Amino acid sequence: MVSGLELAHWRQKSREVAVAHSISPQEVDWLLQAWAGLTPLSLRLETYKKRSEIPLKGAWDELRQLWEKRLQQRIPVQYLVGETPWRDLQLKVSPAVLIPRPETEMIVEIALDRAQDSFKAGHWVDLGTGSGAIALSLAQALPEGTIHAVDQSSEALSIAQENARHLGLTNNLEFHLGSWFSPLNSVQGKITVMVSNPPYIPTATLSQLQPEVAQHEPKIALDGGNDGLDAIRHLITTAPQFLQNDGLWVIEMGADQGELVKELLTQNSNYENIEIIKDLAGLPRFAVACVRK
Ligand SMILES: C[S@@+](CC[C@H](N)C(=O)[O-])C[C@H]1O[C@@H](n2cnc3c(N)ncnc32)[C@H](O)[C@@H]1O
Structure with a gap:
């Protein structure tokens, strides 16, 4: 007292x-x-x-x-209190997961707005789910759909599962441990929407980030390889095999990666209707494309 x-x-x-x-x-x-x-x-x-x-x-x-x-x-306050608000959810967080960022909140609306009505009862995937922020918001918005939350970190996946239990959002959520699409063979070719906020920071830049991020957030959630685009390239290459024809591909990226991501998508004949979308600060932050096979 x-x-x-x-x-x-x-x-x-x-x-x-x-x-x-x-x-x-x-x-x-x-x-x-x-x-x-x-x-x-x-x-x-x-x-x-x-x-x-x-x-x-x-x-x-x-x-x-x-x-x-x-x-x-310089420990982020969200790790000290063990939780953070995100959209209308209160999420448990630990140093095993990235603290979900306000700029990521928009990705949920982008995916929901652009998805055809018939997709809403289909299979949606959140690749690199971390705390489960995106997957849980989708599970809340899509009671008829099945949301697959994937992460390579078992510790992160446990936090996402705990959040789902705590929020009573377990009915239409499935959790998969593994790398990107690899644990999703059972829904190969049937995925209607892929959403991902993958690691996209170039390795050499990591040590220059503010100490709260560089010293306390998980490297696996941040490190996107030499030019930051390793995970995004992988998602561009592998998604057409896992998404259904017409399926929607949505990612978050670094504010300076828009042109490169657009070029990578354009070079791949499996994508059309490519769109780069700005965040609330006016920075190119999201890429959306439609899979055509
Ligand atoms: C930038 S964080 C995003 C976390 C969460 N989706 C969010 O928006 O707050 C990237 C996530 O991708 C996961 N990740 C990294 N490499 C992965 C891989 N090969 N397969 C699946 N997940 C991976 C990390 O563990 C981390 O949870």
Whole structure:
């Protein structure tokens, strides 16, 4: 237990320290939401200040230690609290999975918008599912469909499965351990939509990323090989064998990879209706194509 006033004082000080460390002060509030159960509204209006006692999830000292860890070890706050909001889901995360990014949220709408109505009851795949963010959103939106969530990391797949159980989204979701399409022989040629946010950062760039990413997020989720396009090339080459004729191919990529990805798709005679789509920041972020065989 802690008083509202004490918490407000700590919050104010910590927000200042965050700015001095080039960390968003918003992160203090995320910690307080998770640790003290405060709502974004009560934080914004500071109504929590009037409360004489606020129950905490753990010890008051532990919260302060977590914040010190955030500052000194540059551990992302989402790993410290073990969860993150994404779209309308609250997802468990651990250092075994990439923290799902806000810019990825759009990929779900892109796939749902462009999929023909008849695809909605078909087989959808989320390749490199990580925390399960994309697959779970699809499972929620497509009760008639079957969503196959694939990852090469067994630890990541366990987190995705835990998220599915916790959110009650297990009915139309299947989990597969393995590399890209390789565990999906049973649906070969029958997949209606492939969605993937694969690793796409060039290996040499990894060490230049901010410490929160470079030191704490899983390398398998980030490293896209020499030019960052290893996984994307593989998905372009193998998808036509696994997707049905007319099937939809959707990926997220690096903001500077749009032209290259478009060229790779254009060079492959199995793709048409190639489209590069910008994210909310106006950066080319998604590639969509239709498989024609
Ligand atoms: C950029 S993360 C995306 C995670 C999640 N889909 C998201 O958007 O937050 C890439 C994911 O691909 C997985 N991955 C890397 N190589 C893979 C492979 N060969 N086969 C399947 N998954 C792979 C990683 O483990 C990681 O979970």
